[in-house]
Amino acid sequence: MLLQEKETGNLVEIIDVTLLVDPTEDKVPARDQAGQEEQDPEKYSKTSLVFPSGESLPRCWVDANYRNN
Numbered sequence: 001m002l003l004q005e006k007e008t009g010n011l012v013e014i015i016d017v018t019l020l021v022d023p024t025e026d027k028v029p030a031r032d033q034a035g036q037e038e039q040d041p042e043k044y045s046k047t048s049l050v051f052p053s054g055e056s057l058p059r060c061w062v063d064a065n066y067r068n069n
Contacts, residue, residue, distance in 0.1 A: 002033070003049045003057075010034045011052065015041055020057075023064040 001014045012030040019025045027043040046062045059066045 002052060003030070004052045004054075005032075005044065006048050006050055008034075012044060012049070020046070021061050023061055023066065 001017055001020070002011050003014060004011055011033040013033055014020050015029040015031065019028045025046070027045050028049075029041045030044050030049075031041050032039045046057060050056055
């Protein structure tokens, strides 16, 4: 799955989608897609990621207490 980093606008490939949809995880491993060579995985904060359309991640992916509010 590809998401976009808010600050740079670069696309990142999410390595483990199960961690992305887990609201108890703050960071997810991903590879930056900028450049010609495959980059080493890094941890990205979910708050710094959006869909390529610019839409934010669903609240149930980032807030473990989403049902209580």
